[in-house]
Structures are given as C-alpha cells and as structure tokens.
Amino acid sequence: xxxxxxxxxxxxxxxxxxxxxxxxxxxxxxxxxxxxxxxxxxxxxxxxxxxxxxxxxxxxxxxxxxxxxxxxxxxxxxxxxxxxxxxxxxxxxxxxxxxxxxxxxxxxxxxxxxxxxxxxxxxxxxxxxxxxxxxxxxxxxxxxxxxxxxxxxxxxxxxxxxxxxxxxxxxxxxxxxxxxxxxxxxxxxxxxxxxxxxxxxxxxxxxxxxxxxxxxxxxxxxxxxxxxxxxxxxxxxxxxxxxxxxxxxxxxxxxxxxxxxxxxxxxxxxxxxxxxxxxxxxxxxxxxxxxxxxxxxxxxxxxxxxxxxxxxxxxxxxxxxxxxxxxxxxxxxxxxxxxxxxxxxxxxxxxxxxxxxxxxxxxxxxxxxxxxxxxxxxxxxxxxxxxxxxxxxxxxxxxxxxxxxxxxxxxxxxxxxxxxxxxxxxxxxxxxxxxxxxxxxxxxxxxxxxxxxxxxxxxxxxxxxxxxxxxxxxxxxxxxxxxxxxxxxxxxxxxxxxxxxxxxxxxxxxxxxxxxxxxxxxxxxxxxxxxxxxxxxxxxxxxxxxxxxxxxxxxxxxxxxxxxxxxxxxxxxxxxxxxxxxxxxxxxxxxxxxxxxxxxxxxxxxxxxxxxxxxxxxxxxxxxxxxxxxxxxxxxxxxxxxxxxxxxxxxxxxxxxxxxxxxxxxxxxxxxxxxxxxxxxxxxxxxxxxxxxxxxxxxxxxxxxxxxxxxxxxxxxxxxxxxxxxxxxxxxxxxxxxxxxxxxxxxxxxxxxxxxxxxxxxxxxxxxxxxxxxxxxxxxxxxxxx
Numbered sequence: 133x134x135x136x137x138x139x140x141x142x143x144x145x146x147x148x149x150x151x152x153x154x155x156x157x158x159x160x161x162x163x164x165x166x167x168x169x170x171x172x173x174x175x176x177x178x179x180x181x182x183x184x185x186x187x188x189x190x191x192x193x194x195x196x197x198x199x200x201x202x203x204x205x206x207x208x209x210x211x212x213x214x215x216x217x218x219x220x221x222x223x224x225x226x227x228x229x230x231x232x233x234x235x236x237x238x239x240x241x242x243x244x245x246x247x248x249x250x251x252x253x254x255x256x257x258x259x260x261x262x263x264x265x266x267x268x269x270x271x272x273x274x275x276x277x278x279x280x281x282x283x284x285x286x287x288x289x290x291x292x293x294x295x296x297x298x299x300x301x302x303x304x305x306x307x308x309x310x311x312x313x314x315x316x317x318x319x320x321x322x323x324x325x326x327x328x329x330x331x332x333x334x335x336x337x338x339x340x341x342x343x344x345x346x347x348x349x350x351x352x353x354x355x356x357x358x359x360x361x362x363x364x365x366x367x368x369x370x371x372x373x374x375x376x377x378x379x380x381x382x383x384x385x386x387x388x389x390x391x392x393x394x395x396x397x398x399x400x401x402x403x404x405x406x407x408x409x410x411x412x413x414x415x416x417x418x419x420x421x422x423x424x425x426x427x428x429x430x431x432x433x434x435x436x437x438x439x440x441x442x443x444x445x446x447x448x449x450x451x452x453x454x455x456x457x458x459x460x461x462x463x464x465x466x467x468x469x470x471x472x473x474x475x476x477x478x479x480x481x482x483x484x485x486x487x488x489x490x491x492x493x494x495x496x497x498x499x500x501x502x503x504x505x506x507x508x509x510x511x512x513x514x515x516x517x518x519x520x521x522x523x524x525x526x527x528x529x530x531x532x533x534x535x536x537x538x539x540x541x542x543x544x545x546x547x548x549x550x551x552x553x554x555x556x557x558x559x560x561x562x563x564x565x566x567x568x569x570x571x572x573x574x575x576x577x578x579x580x581x582x583x584x585x586x587x588x589x590x591x592x593x594x595x596x597x598x599x600x601x602x603x604x605x606x607x608x609x610x611x612x613x614x615x616x617x618x619x620x621x622x623x624x625x626x627x628x629x630x631x632x633x634x635x636x637x638x639x640x641x642x643x644x645x646x647x648x649x650x651x652x653x654x655x656x657x658x659x660x661x662x663x664x665x666x667x668x669x670x671x672x673x674x675x676x677x678x679x680x681x682x683x684x685x686x687x688x689x690x691x692x693x694x695x696x697x698x699x700x701x702x703x704x705x706x707x708x709x710x711x712x713x714x715x716x717x718x719x720x721x722x723x724x725x726x727x728x729x730x731x732x733x734x735x736x737x738x739x740x741x742x743x744x745x746x747x748x749x750x751x752x753x754x755x756x757x758x759x760x761x762x763x764x765x766x767x768x769x770x771x772x773x774x775x776x777x778x779x780x781x782x783x784x785x786x787x788x789x790x791x792x793x794x795x796x797x798x799x800x801x802x803x804x805x806x807x808x809x810x811x812x813x814x815x816x817x818x819x820x821x822x823x824x825x826x827x828x829x830x831x832x833x834x835x836x837x838x839x840x841x842x843x844x845x846x847x848x849x850x851x852x853x854x855x856x857x858x859x860x861x862x863x864x865x866x867x868x869x870x871x872x873x874x875x876x877x878x879x880x881x882x883x884x885x886x887x888x889x890x891x892x893x894x895x896x897x898x899x900x901x902x903x904x905x906x907x908x909x910x911x912x913x914x915x916x917x918x
Contacts, residue, residue, distance in 0.1 A: 192616050199612040200605065207597070207604035214600075215281045216592035220346035221336040222353045223327070223584040226252055249326050249333065252580070256324040256335055256356050262315045264355035265322075265348060271314040275302050278313050280340050322352055332583060342588040349586035357580050372566075379562045386555035393548040416532065423524040430521050433514035440507045450506050457502045464495045624832045632826060632853050635833050636840055641677070641823070641852035642670025644696065646859050656703070667703040670854055674704070674823070677851040682708070683821035684793055687848075689803040689812040691839035695827035696856035698726045701802040704823075709763035713797040716756070718767045720815055721804045722776035725769035733757050738770025742788060743779040746771070765796070776804075781814045789818045806839035816848030824850055828858040 189196060226249060255261060271277050302310060321338045335353050339345040436448055451457055471488045478485050626632050629640045644666045647655045655663040675682040688701040698721075705715045719727035720739060728735035737755050741747040747755055757766045773779055792799050801819060803812040816822045822843060826836050843850055 188616060188620070192612070195616070196609070196612050199608045203604040203608035204601060206608070207601040210284075210604065211595045211597050211600045213284050213286060214595035215283050215285075215340055217283070217338050217340055217594045218342040218345045218589045218591075219336055219338045219593045220342070220349040220586040220589055221334050222349045222582060222586040223332050223334050224353045224356065224580050225583050226331050226333065226580050246326075249331070252333055252356070253324045253326060255359070256333070256352060257319065257322060259315060259319060261352060261355055261359060262318040262322070264359065265318050265351045266311060266314045268351050268355065269347060271318070271348075272307065272310040273302065274314075276341070277317065277339075277344060278302070278305075278310060280317075318348065318352075322348070333580075335586075337586075338593070342590070342592075346586040346588040350582075353582050353585075357582070360579050375562060375566045379559070379566055382555060382559045382562060386552070386559050389548065389552045389555050393545070393552050396545060396548055416528065419524060419528045423521065423528060426517060426521040426524055430514070430517035433510060433517050436510050437514050440510065446503050448506065448510070450510065451503055454502065454506065457499060457506075460495050460499045460502070464492055464499070467492045467495070624834065625829050626826055626831070626833060626836070626855065627829060629855055629858075631833070632836075632855060635837055636824075636826075636853060638824070638840070638850060639852045640855055641673035642666060642854045643858050644670070644700070644854060644856040646828070646857040664703075667700070668707055670700075671704055671707040674821075674851065677821060682798065683819070683851070684797070685789065685799040685801070685819040685821070686851075687801045687803050687812070687816050687819040687822040688825060689816075689822065689843075690805050690825040690827070691807050691831045691836045692827075693724070693805050695805075695825050695831060697805075697825040698730060698802050700823070700825055700854055700856065701727070701800050702730050705764050705800050706761050708798055708800075709761055712763065714763050714765075714795075715798045715800060716765045716767060716792055716796040717759075718792075718799060718801045719769040720780065720801045720811065722769050722773055722779065722811070723804055723809070725772075727766065727802050728768040731757075731759050731766050733759070733766055733768060735768045735770065738768035739788075740770035740773045740776075740779060742770070743782060743784050744773065745784075777810045777814060780811055785815075786818055806842055807835055813842055813846035813848065816843055816846055816850075820849065821851040822848045823852065823854055825854050825856055827856045830857065 266272055318337075323336045323338075325334050325336075326332070327334055335349055335356075337345050337349040337352065339348065436450075439448060467488055471485065471492065474485060474488070480486070480489070626635075629643055632638070632640060645662050647663050652663075655661040658664060671682075674686070677683060686704070688697050688704070690697040701717060705717045709715045717727060717731075718739060719725050721727075722740055725735060725738075727733075728738075734757070737747055737751050741751075742755065755767065757768070759766050779785065789799065799819070801815055803815045806812045824836075824840060824843070840850060
C-alpha cells in the first residue's frame with residue numbers, strides 16, 4: 133500500500149546527525165500487509181449446548197442452591213398451610229335403561245349408548261340428588277360440614293401449633309340458608325366419572341373428614357338408585373297400556389298385508405320357494421352350472437382331437453394309461469430285442485428270423501388298431517359334448533326369457549312382501565315386550581346397583597408434600613433461570629475470552645489477570661508473579677503474529693480509557709527488551725499522556741515538540757530518554773498541543789516512524805482510546821500491527837465492536853486482543869479455561885526469593901532500579917492506567 137505525503141515543516145534534526153525531519157522521502161510505503169491474520173472464526177452458537185448450560189449452573193451455583201433451599205422451605209410452609217382433604221369413591225353399575233321399550237322403538241339401545249351413562253353422570257351431579265343426600269344425612273344441621281376449615285390459610289399453621297377452635301354455632305343462621313349451604317357443598321365436592329370400557333360409574337366425594345367423605349359418597353350412590361326407581365315406577369302402567377294398543381294396530385296391519393300378498397301371487401301366477409326365490413331362477417342356476425361343466429368337457433376333448441389330427445394319438449393319456457396297449461408294446465420291445473440279438477448270428481432270410489419279423493409286425497398292427505379304437509371313442513365323445521353344450525345354451529336362453537318376464541311381475545310382489553316382513557317384525561317385538569312387562573316387573577326394578585361401596589380413606593389425597601415440593605422447586609428454578617437469563621442478557625461487558633472471540637472475531641493473544649491496587653507494584657516487580665507471566669505469554673503470542681516474527685511496530689490502544697493499555701505497552705516493552713531487542717516506547721496520547729508517569733520521566737519535551745519543530749538542538753540529544761529497563765527507550769508525549777489529530781496525521785509522523793524503525797528493533801506506541809477520537813485510527817496506518825486492549829467487565833461489547841470497526845475502516849492490521857483485568861479466581865474462568873488459573877500464575881509464590889547476601893545471586897541492577905521505581909510510582913498501577 134502506498135501513501136503520498138506532502139513535504140512541509142521546518143528542518144529539525146532527530147537522533148544525532150543521521151537525519152532531519154525535513155529530509156524525508158515524499159512517499160511512505162508500508163512494510164506490512166493489511167490482511168486479517170489467519171484465524172478460524174468461531175461459529176455462532178446454534179441449538180442446545182449442554183456444556184454452556186452446565187457452565188451457567190456452576191457459575192450461579194450459590195444462587196441456584198439458595199433458591200432450591202428456599203423452594204423446599206416454601207413447599208413445606210405451603211403444605212402446612214393446606215387443610216388435609218380426603219376422597220372416598222363408590223362404584224355403581226348401570227344395569228338396564230329405564231323406558232327400555234321406547235328406546236328400542238327408536239332403534240336406540242341405552243345399554244350400548246354412551247349418552248345414557250353421560251346422562252347418569254349429570255344426574256349424580258344434579259341439585260335434586262344433592263337435596264336427597266342432604267335430607268338423608270341431615271347435613272344442614274352439621275356445623276363442621278357447613279363451615280369447614282379454609283383450604284389454604286395462614287391460620288392453619290396457627291391451628292396446628294396451638295390447636296383449632298371449636299365449630300361455629302348454627303343458631304344465628306336460618307334453616308333455608310343452612311340447607312342451601314349444604315346442597316352447594318355437596319354439589320361442589322361430588323364428582324362422577326365413567327370407568328373406561330365398562331358400564332360402571334365411579335362416584336367420588338371429597339371432604340376434610342374421611343368418615344364424612346365415605347358416608348356422602350355411599351348416600352349419593354343410593355340416592356341415585358332410589359331416584360331412578362321412583363322415576364321409572366310412575367311410567368309402568370302407561371307403558372303397558374301403550375304397548376297393548378300398539379300390538380292391536382300392528383296385528384291388523386300384518387293381516388291385511390299378508391292377504392294382499394297371497395292374492396297378488398295367485399293372480400300373477402308366481403311360484404316362490406321357502407327362500408323367497410322363484411323356481412325359474414333356481415333352474416337357471418342349475419343350467420349355468422351344467423353348461424359350465426359341458427364347456428370344460430368340450431374344451432378338453434377338443435384338445436385331444438387336435439392332438440389326434442396331428443398324428444400324436446399314441447401319446448394321448450387314454451392310450452398311455454391303457455394296460456392292453458402297454459402290454460402289446462412291451463411284447464414288441466422283447467421281440468425286437470431277440471431279433472437284434474440273433475441278427476448277429478443269423479441272416480434275416482433265415483426262417484426263425486422271418487418268424488420274429490412276422491410276430492413283430494402283427495403286434496404293431498394290433499397296437500395301431502387299439503389306438504384307433506381309443507381315438508374314435510374320443511372323437512365321438514367330442515361330438516356328444518358339442519351337442520350337449522348347444523342344447524344347454526338353448527335351454528338357458530328359454531329360462532332367461534321366462535325370468536325376465538317373472539321379474540316384471542315380481543316387482544309388486546317384492547313390495548308387498550317387504551311390508552309383510554316389516555309388520556311381522558314389529559308385531560314380534562311388541563309381543564315380546566308385552567310378555568316381559570308386568571306389575572312390579574322390569575320397569576319397576578332398580579336400573580343400577582352398588583358394586584363397590586366407599587370406605588373411609590386412611591390418608592388424605594391433599595396436600596401432597598412431594599407434589600408441592602416439586603412444584604415449588606420447579607417455580608423457583610424457573611425464577612432462577614429467568615433471573616440468570618435477564619442478568620446475562622443485560623450484561624453487555626466481556627466476562628469470558630470466548631465472548632471476545634465471538635463478538636469481535638479476533639484471537640485472544642493474552643489474558644491478563646486483575647490485580648488489587650495495593651498488590652500491583654509487587655506483581656509488576658516480581659518476574660514470577662501471575663501478572664508478569666501473563667505479559668510474557670502475550671509477548672510470545674505477538675512473536676508469531678507477523679510474517680517475520682513479532683511486528684516491527686506495534687500500536688497499543690483500547691476502546692475506552694482506563695483499560696490498561698499504557699501498562700500493557702510498558703510491560704511488553706520490558707519483555708521484548710529482555711529478549712535483546714532494542715525497543716522504543718512512544719507515548720502518542722497527546723491528550724492525556726501517562727507513559728512519563730509510569731517511567732518516572734520528564735515530559736517537557738517529546739513527540740509533540742518533534743512534530744511541531746519546537747525542540748532546540750541542545751534538547752535533541754535527550755528527547756529520547758533512557759529508562760530503568762535495559763534496551764528500552766522512551767519518547768514521551770511532550771507539550772499538549774491543541775490539534776493532536778492534525779499532528780499525528782502529518783507527514784512528519786510518518787517520517788519519524790521510518791527513522792525510528794531504522795534505529796530500533798521494535799517500536800511500541802501508546803495510543804489514545806478509539807471511541808470518540810481519530811488519533812488511534814490515524815496511528816494504526818503507520819504501524820505493522822495493532823493490539824486492541826479490552827478490559828473484562830468494564831467495556832461494553834458494542835463499544836469494543838465499534839472501536840474495532842473504526843480501526844479496520846482506517847486500514848489497521850489488528851493482530852488480536854489482550855483481555856485485561858480478568859478475575860482469574862472466578863469460577864467461570866477456571867471452569868471454561870482450565871489451562872489458566874490462579875495457581876499457575878502464582879507458581880512462583882512457593883519459591884523463596886534470593887535476597888542480597890543470602891548466598892545466591894544478587895538481583896541485577898535493573899531489578900533494583902525497577903523496585904525503587906515501582907515504590908515511587910505509588911498509585912500509578914494497572915487498574916488506574918489509561
């Protein structure tokens with residue numbers, strides 16, 4: 133990528149006499165690729181992820197355990213607040229329908245119609261039946277029944293703890309009101325259901341008293357039976373009278389229809405057998421059967437005649453099965469065998485040989501004659517079959533003509549016969565019912581009976597402690613899940629490295645643990661601390677991001693202030709310098725610089741002075757300052773300018789980067805935050821790579837994504853992300869990223885350090901300088917850095 137830069141500004145020397153800022157190449161060519169680093173983009177989550185679910189369960193385990201314990205307490209309290217209730221059931225069988233005669237006349241059988249059982253169920257639930265039960269058991273005078281304990285109330289807890297109060301007095305309640313209350317209670321607690329695939333009804337009553345539940349259930353069944361007997365008994369006389377009238381009417385219609393049928397049969401000359409079938413039709417059936425047999429015989433004999441005409445008569449089944457022909461053929465075979473045997477010694481003219489030939493010829497003539505007899509017989513049978521078939525066909529045609537005429541006359545006969553059958557069926561049915569009906573007989577018998585009476589239940593069906601516990605547990609767990617979901621949904625910061633990779637589509641180059649404010653100095657000075665080890669891991673990751681190793685120039689920036697970018701730039705400079713690289717740290721934050729404080733250096737002259745050419749030749753040699761770290765040089769920000777973005781985008785900045793790149797192995801630039809400023813995108817175009825610092829639990833995901841989008845729009849080569857201020861001790865991190873934990877970071881904590889004069893090596897001068905420097909820094913640490 134080429135970038136044209138105009139020449140402007142004053143001539144100012146930089147770093148000795150090697151070059152001056154006003155002598156720079158007019159064209160600045162970037163020495164790095166702007167392509168994205170090869171990194172497999174994480175796939176979006178899809179479907180149900182049990183591991184993620186387990187992750188959230190373990191992360192919020194104390195909340196879930198607390199809610200589970202609270203659900204058990206709530207389930208127990210809710211159970212104790214409920215009044216025990218008992219259920220007693222009685223089974224009754226529906227035996228026969230009432231007014232069975234009328235149902236049969238309507239072609240409806242109550243014994244097989246589900247509507248009858250549904251009707252019985254509704255009658256059991258009816259108010260009329262409830263009134264019978266209340267009257268029989270005198271429930272309107274039972275105070276405990278009329279005013280039961282509340283089903284769910286806090287008073288139930290007090291009653292169980294201190295004893296229940298006595299029943300309410302009925303003196304101040306009118307009898308009509310008591311009766312209405314009793315009927316309402318019976319109706320509301322009485323239920324009836326049909327037992328599947330049976331004719332049984334199960335009547336159930338629920339009450340706070342086990343004995344009262346069984347008594348009311350049994351009385352409801354008995355009252356239902358009595359109610360049906362009373363209803364059916366009133367209709368017995370009317371039913372018998374009705375049947376008798378119907379019998380007389382149907383009998384007269386039957387006699388009339390029979391007379392009309394006989395008269396028409398005589399006048400039409402119809403003759404019909406007992407099966408209501410005409411003789412002509414029976415003859416047609418017989419002729420059809422005989423014709424079918426004749427056709428089969430004619431076809432079979434026709435095939436034999438065809439075989440005879442083809443000269444294959446000797447192979448007919450009749451010939452092959454004939455014992456006489458087979459015997460003659462056997463004799464011929466024996467004589468031929470003798471002839472062939474003697475032919476070897478005797479001549480054919482010899483008398484004995486001629487005699488054998490004569491015998492053979494005679495036998496063959498007899499065989500031909502026998503075959504001819506058989507074939508002639510078959511021909512005669514074939515002719516007889518054809519004649520028989522023709523005669524049967526003629527007879528069938530005559531009968532079919534007669535049947536056609538019979539059918540025309542039989543239409544009226546069929547109509548009359550159907551009416552006779554209908555009247556006879558009704559008459560027989562009514563006679564049967566009339567014989568069954570009698571005083572005190574079927575219509576007055578009970579149509580239901582108790583199969584299994586109710587008994588007092590030994591335990592209540594409600595409350596059920598396991599069910600209440602399960603429901604409470606499910607509700608509280610659902611509440612916990614909703615709380616966790618809403619909390620995670622509203623948490624817009626990064627809490628795990630995988631979230632950074634998913635949202636930003638960038639690799640995690642380093643995970644930097646959060647360190648307490650009072651422990652920052654010790655963690656930074658101690659090379660075996662978790663913080664130092666994390667930065668060395670970040671340095672190692674950066675060494676593999678470029679085509680030739682680590683990038684020659686690295687921009688360190690963040691989305692927002694106070695994410696740890698300045699401290700990260702310092703530690704990376706220190707760690708790369710340990711490898712022998714000459715590192716220059718440039719504080720390019722011309723708005724709120726911080727590197728001079730971290731390095732404990734003067735900031736009177738710096739980058740802004742070089743860019744504005746306000747540095748004197750005497751100060752030129754000391755504008756790049758030595759630091760307490762070997763191989764690390766510092767260029768502070770200098771005087772704060774009014775136009776930082778204009779200075780950083782000037783050609784002098786590009787020339788400075790080229791000059792610094794020739795004298796140093798690596799340049800690390802501490803840039804301002806990206807959000808709201810254009811400094812970082814401008815600087816990113818001057819460096820080979822950019823490291824985006826993202827603080828855990830601080831910066832919003834959308835803010836980080838917007839910052840990354842701005843950097844990429846400017847053409848920055850974002851190498852990856854350094855996740856800072858990560859709580860390593862948090863369980864979620866140890867669970868999801870087991871390869872990083874507090875014990876690994878602090879592995880050196882168990883090793884005694886070598887102090888001066890202890891017999892070991894003394895700490896180097898650089899380490900002593902770091903110790904004193906960090907003590908002087910005081911409050912300037914990781915958590916407070918920009």
